[in-house]
Amino acid sequence: MIFGFIVKPIMLLNGGLLLFALMVFQMLQGMRKIKFKGPLHLKVHKRMAWVIMAFALIHGAMAAVYVFGIRIG
Numbered sequence: 001m002i003f004g005f006i007v008k009p010i011m012l013l014n015g016g017l018l019l020f021a022l023m024v025f026q027m028l029q030g031m032r033k034i035k036f037k038g039p040l041h042l043k044v045h046k047r048m049a050w051v052i053m054a055f056a057l058i059h060g061a062m063a064a065v066y067v068f069g070i071r072i073g
């Protein structure tokens, strides 16, 4: 529970599916199946990597709260 907000399995499932989809796009871009012109390509790939990292941290923290029954606030 985080400030009275209970983490439900469906939220973790949705977060996991979102992360999976983002990672599939990141891999397709890395493999140049999806292309952007010039330097924009690395810019998008790099920024998306940060977005994935941020979501992964939130997802992991929420999973820890759920699995270990941690109470914050």
Ligand code: HEM
Pocket: 023, 026, 027, 028, 029, 030, 031, 032, 041, 042, 045, 046, 049, 052
């Ligand atoms: C979840 C998957 C991936 C993540 C999180 C990721 C992340 C990154 C990051 C952060 C960089 C920037 C490195 C720098 O600062 O120079 C980078 C560069 C690069 N990545 Fe990925 N990457 C992923 C998948 C892939 C895949 C599957 C490939 C190729 C098969 C790939 C090919 C490249 C290449 C060639 C670069 C160099 C820059 C460029 O030419 O665009 N990446 N990747």
